[in-house]
Amino acid sequence: MTIDKQLISKRYYKTLTESGGSLHPIKLLGDLYMEEQKAEMADLSYIRFSQGEVYFHNRDYEAAIFKWENISNELEPWAKKNMADAYFELELLSTAEDIYQSIHTDSEVLKIEVLLQLFTLYVERGKLELAVKAIKDAVSLNPDYSNVTEIARLFFEEYQDWSHAVELAVKESVRTGEPQWFDILHAYVEQGRTKKMEPNDFGEVLHSLYKIDLVRFEGLTVSLWNSYKNSERYFPWLKEINHILLHKERSSAHSWHELSDLYQDTYDELINGKYLIREISYLMPNHLTNWIKIANPSHAIVASASTLAWSELFTSGIEPDTINRAERLLKQSTRNIDGLENGYGLFESIINWAMKNGMELGQRFGWMVKELLDLNAHHLLLAGIDGQGKEAFTRSIMDGKLAQERLSMAVMYKDNDVTEILEVSDEVIRKITDLTELQNQSQTLVQWKAPDPFLRTNGIALIDTPSMTSDNRFRNEVFQYLQFADSLLFILDAKELFSEKELEMIVKIREQAPELPIHFLLNSVEQEIIDLVSTRVHTYFPKIRIFAFSMNDRELAGLVNFIADMRNNRNLKEERLTKVHHTIRKTIKYLLERRVEMENSFIDSIKWNEDMVTKLTGAINQLSDLEEEKVRMIRRTFRKMTDEIRQELLGEVPKILQKCSELITEDSDLGKIHIKLNDEMNKRIHYYIEETLLPAFHQAFLNWIEEANREFEQSQLFLNEMCEGFNDLYGDEKIKLDCDFKLLGDWLRDADRLTRGSVQIEKENILLRFTPSQFLLKSAGRIFSSIPQNKGIIHNKYRQFIENEDYSHVSISISNQLFQPFELFERALDRDIQLFFKSPFTILNETVAEASEEIETNKESLHEMRVNPEAYRDPLTLFQLKLRQHEWMANAGEEISQYQG
Template structure:
């Protein structure tokens, strides 16, 4: 046992009792101490040190401390350490810690032991920060010390100090190059503990592991890749691993299937549209370079085509060496038979992305792609010059008399259990009663020059037996070549759907230069489209004549269309053999063009069309928003104008209706004030000489009230009732004029909107309320009896007194009669009339005060509707301005995903190109 190990285990005393193994150590060391003490040059430190160890092992810690306190030789620091151990055992931890900290030694072993002891105390006291600091120092000082790294790892893991555990694993893996530490780190990475650590922290570690064990290296790289995915360090990781691979001296024969798979997964995620181009443009070149270098046979085709596609869109992203390598890998790679499902998935992604951005892909393109996903049907385009009898030929095949395709229309005939005709436009699909009706619609749509697709389903024996769909486009004429040449013939865009073109020729012209030029231009625009010919003979020819015409046509087409086949067809030949031969002709002519790679080529064309359409729609959408903002601002201006007009109308009607009512009321009031005094004066005729003058004033007062009541009830109220009814009729007429005006206004706005947006209905219930209130007023006015003659005026007092005094004396009655008559006839009744008038008119004035409120209620709903529409439009204008601002401020939000879709499409086109041209695909 070495000296250090003896000191660590407190067995130094064994070196002093080597020959006295059978003797008790305490007794032996005691004798040795006594003997040594007698020596003149004595050093008892070694014996005391040994005695301390023996006492310690026998748990006599105080005796051990007593012995170790007297050590002053080279074992002094070990003695201090042992004393601290004894205090620790005695539970005097504070004293033990102070002693441990006081030890400053050049012995790495002693320092490590002290650190481990301090760690134990701090750990026991749950002083985790101190414990971590001490154990880290121990590892730093002496990582090879037995179990020190194991203790440190267990401590960090126990208290979930993952940063320290990772640091320990990284340092030890680099230092020792033991796979055990790399495996520990792989576990940490898989658990997600390293996600918050910058990737460059692990660069040296990965370099070491690549040199030690490439298999483990790939495993750790994949673990890091999965861990960083979706975190803030994802792009940093990609950049770092790319830098690392570019710096490593890779074994050319090595394969990296898992890393290659991660590169593929990452690349397709980066170009999926989730990220802006400026976020990934600096990452992609190195990523693709490494993927190309590391790719295994499973992924090499995608790696190579990804490089070529990215370089096509972003020129000079790679140097010539990389692109040449990509082309070579593409040529040498295991060929990928055209994957239609992959292309369909890309198209669906584009459709979904467009919908999420509130734009729809052209419905015609979606319909065409859906048809291409059906591998069962062969699609044949039948075309020809005007007058060549194309429509007659189609009708003979379908067994009916079907109208030729209208202008700007592509008709596809397929078998169906019953006739059904659907039109597919850019934005919608609708059912069509017949092609005649559709042709009429087309003529009426003068502003719509877009090509419509017509899907015509009908029961057809020929179509179902041949699993065939026929396409018909408008006949070609003199202007067709120029239209096609200038790319203004939109129908040709849908010709990519078909598997072949059957061009109808006539026996009279055979094959003209114009037809040749036209077909060459079509072939240029629709590459790889098989073109064949049908010679339609309307007259009766001998077989030899027909053969001669076919040969003449073959000579004429041989240079430009060497593979074209010619089928002679006579409308006079009703035999089933001709139909059977035609079926065989179509099957043989088109068989090669229905292979998966051909269908995939068509799909890729329509995916490109969809992307082109979305780019065009981006500009159109911006222009549409601008136009809509201008239109809506104009509408709001008109609506505000309408609101002002309605306000003026309301004021006008309030004035007319109030004034009319006020005139009626004032006329009644005037009549009351002028008629009542006369009625009261006329009461003088009631005074007779035989009247009882003692009570005459009571009788006259009663009669006066009766006459006033009768006048009001039988004259004023009927007159008022009639006038009010006329007033209500007048108001009704005014209101209906207003309603008519508002309906015209609504109709005008609704025409602008193209829908029933405004409905300005007034509240005619107001008239019902007025009629009810007028009836109540006319039938329910009750006036209180007035004290007309019983008022205590001087003249009345005199008359009353005279009546009582002379009322029974006949000679005086004549005098009293004349006095009363004169009094009544000359009485001032204006105040009485005013009081009665005021009492009568009071309820009518209350009614008058509510007129403005009622008329306002009549117009309230139109005002509310106009205000609501104005607020909705103003909000919509602001929303559209915000949307327009976003479009202009962040064009990359829309354009970048389309560009990245274009990169993916270009990759599939590279694969398709190799598929089409490489003989091994056949």
């Protein structure tokens, strides 16, 4: 046992007691102590140190401490450490900690032992931060020290200190290169302990592992890759791993299955439109370079095509050596991918993206692309100037299974187990049963599917288009289906001998579809006509075949052979794939152009709506002026009417009262005549009001309502003209400014209520008031009525009084009572007329709000388009990238140079 091990285990005393035989160490050390004391230069430190160890092992800690306190030689640091151990055993932890910390030594072993003891002490006291520091210091001092790294690992795992546990595993993996540490680190990754760590923390360990064990390297890399997915450290991880692999030589001794899958999945994820190009462009060159390097055979074609596609669209970043390797791999690969299905999948993703961005490409467009996947039917497109000849040919081969009435749209006849008719338009694809509802719908295609032996035997689907005329020859539907057709059969007019019109149409078709095989069909079997037409046709188109066909040929044998020749030596799958790719390219181009159109449409819409807001606001102001004018005019006429009636009342009431003097006769009882007169006066006033005034008032009211109606009708005419102007601008019956004429009905009811029936007017106290003149007359009547000679005088005086009395107060009182409801009606006129115009105001204000909202929406959209143009452009660019990738894969195994774009 070495001296360090003896000091650690407190067995140093054995160096002094080895020769003691069976005597107890205490006895031996005691004897040595007594013997040493006799020496002239006694050195008792070694013996005391040893005695302390023996006491410690026998749990006499105080005696041990006493011995160790008096050590002054080179064993003093170990003595202090042992004293601290004794205090630790006595559970005097604070004292132990102080002593441990006071030890200064050059011995690495002692330093580590002190740190381990401090570590244990700190764990015991719950001081975990200090425990971490102590064990980390011990590992740093000498990680090869017995069990120190294992102690650290177990401690970190027990207290779930995963950052330090991972850090330890990383350092030990790199330092030792031992598989167990790489496996421990891999386990941490699998458990999700490393997600919060930066990817470059694993750079060194991955570099080391790549040299040692490629299997373990792939496993750890895949685990780290998956752990960083969908996190903020994903891109830094991709940058780190690609940087690591970039400078590694490709090893033929290992096949990268999982990592190759991850490279493809990640590439697909990066270009799926979730990220902008500027976010992934710095990653992609290294990613593709490494993918080419590690791709297994099943991924070689995809990796090569992806690399070449990226290098075409983004010309910088990928080294020429990588591009050359991609070209070699692609040339050596065998096509084992269904390009047609993949192409359609790409097309569908573009369609879905367009829909999400508010751009519809039309149902018919998608339907045609999907039909291209059916390789069992060769699409034969019929065209021609001669409508009768083309229709006769179609009927002859379809055995009369056509609609009786000629439709104005394209019809596709296709063999099917059951009969089914579809309407295919930009808006909808639906089953139909009645073709008559589709008359004159030129933008619709009818797909007529039914059991048909001729179509099935010859493997064709017939696409019949409306005949070309002078009016539609350049807008004919045949041009819409050129990319849909596999061959075009142009039916010539035998009477015209290949006319200029037919030549013009063929040239136009050639311009739009240069690769489409074109064949001519001549409805004649006369050799002279055939020769003349052939000579003329071959002058312009030397290689085009002409098939002479008789409508009377019911066997159709010649036509069957002709169709078979058309289909021979054709790779329909490759041709269809080219058509799908062509359609995708056109679609992407269209969507890029639509971006500019959308921006311009937003600008135009903003300007147009701003103009409309100005016009609508002006209309609201005009309507406000109109409303104020009508309120003022109608109130004025109503006030004039009531004032005239009031003046009539104020003039007639006094006359009626004065005429009541005739009621006073010689026989009148002067003592009570005033009561009788007062009653009669009220009766005559009521009679006048009911029979004369109110009927006249009613008629005047009706006249006023009629005049108000004329004013309202003029207002409505003005608003109708306003509506017409706005609707012309909108191009739609958007605005309808109808006023509320029900108001007039309410006024008519009010007129009846206020001027007909019993009017509630309180009885007036006309002659029963206590005025001086009335008081004298009534008193005189009572006093002198018994004197005959005075009676006549009193009667005359009464009559004079009645005839000359001022009844203005009575007239005013009656007037106030009678006209109070009319005053209330007049006060409500403002509100009534406002209600009359309420609906037009509401509609105009709502239209202004709608236009203003559209302005703001369009401004936001325009701002977003201008501030972040990549959000629209980048997905389309990535679709172009995918398309080019598909085209490269479609040409795998062939010479590269002829396909480079």
